[in-house]
Amino acid sequence: MRSKIELQDAIHRARRAVLIVNTHSRRGRRLYEVVRGRLAAEGFHLLGCFPVENTERLPGQLAAAIALDPDLLVAGGGDGTVSEAARHLAHRDIALGVLPLGTTNNFARALAVPHRPAGALGVLTGGKVADVDLGQAGETIFANHANVGLSAQVGEAVPARLKRHIGKSAYPLTAVARLLRHRPFRARITAGGDEYEVVTHQLNIVNGRFQAGRPITSDATVDDRVLHVFPVGGPRRRQLLSASLRQAFAGQRQPTAPPFLATDDLTVETDPPLPLDVDGEVHGRTPIRVRLLPNALRVMVAPSFVDN
Structure with missing residues (x-):
């Protein structure tokens, strides 16, 4: 595992990322192309892009995205999408970037990620890496x-x-x-x-x-x-x-x-x-x-x- 600073520097320098968006979410379908274009314009090298219309496919798509070995995984959707991404990234040397496109966006609020896509994208381009807690209920x-x-x-x-x-x-x-x-x-x-x-x-x-x-x-x-x-x-x-x-x-x-x-x-x-x-x-x-x-x-x- 790299230190937070080492991972942060890798994200800002190489900008190796994957994008996964729940296009079935409240705003996901409408904003998917906008987000992908903005990330590319900001110099991110998108190793893979995964629009997910059927949420039953989300775990498999996340596994495929992680297999590309990015430094940053950008997850767009509601709390269910972000939580599933967090499960897959727990204890991994990959940072999660949150694009709050759902209804309540609890985790984004806890991270003080702006609700509007422009503000959330600003966190990805100019932010830092932090370590946060998760919970575990049973397995x-x-x-x-x-x-x-x-x-x-x-x-x-x-x-x-x-x-x-x-x-x-x-x-x-x-x-x-x-x-x-x-x-x-x-x-x-x-x-x-x-x-x-x-x-x-x-x-x-x-x-x-x-x-x-x-x-x-x-x-x-x-x-x-x-x-x-x-x-x-x-x-x-x-x-x-x-x-x-x-x-x-x-x-x-x-x-x-x-x-x-x-x-x-x-x-x-x-x-x-x-x-x-x-x-x-x-x-x-x-x-x-x-x-x-x-x-x-x-x-x-x-x-x-x-x-x-």
Whole structure:
């Protein structure tokens, strides 16, 4: 593994990169050619370009892109695309460049990557390499979150048309609609030798500061070496209904305590066993161990990004 400075110098000097864009994402299809042209104009030697319309092909296309041995892999799409790229690049000597083309763009927000393509491309051309954390739930690596409860249903049910029209507010609004049929569950969390118990509709385990496009706490970062754990709402539907409406219309999120934990290793058990939403896809069921992978991913960030 090269040092961060060595990899950064290689990116700026040789500009050996691959581009992979989810052209099925909200803006991917429209911006793919624009991004490819801009990278070429900035002097990047594109070893391969991979527009991905069918997301089931994304893992194979990422493997093909990595096999070209680039210094930089530019991933354009939403959180699902970026998370899949992060899984493939974990512990590799390749930097991830993020082009946020999705709805919530949690990981891009955590990296302070500008939402507009021009600003994000500026990070690729003039930024630096930083090391950031990832999480792992069971055998699945994640960039943003591992959640138990309502979100596993919401991620599958949120209408694509609603996402296109109103963006990230589509998620809490869909949660409100699904809530009438959702039952609360009991979760037992073990961390650092302590046990916590909560009855809730939703338990979130978040890497970084953002969930569903909103900040969850003021002092979390994507390289602070901890995962943040909190329930949303309580055993009563009206508590989660209130939290979801605040998030949808006012952009406010108020974590519920207890518990509100910052830890690098925990086990979650639920009654009954429930599926796990890992960055928008269902991977495994409770009980499950979730742990932090510190400094697991190299990313391109703006020079002003504070690299811990």
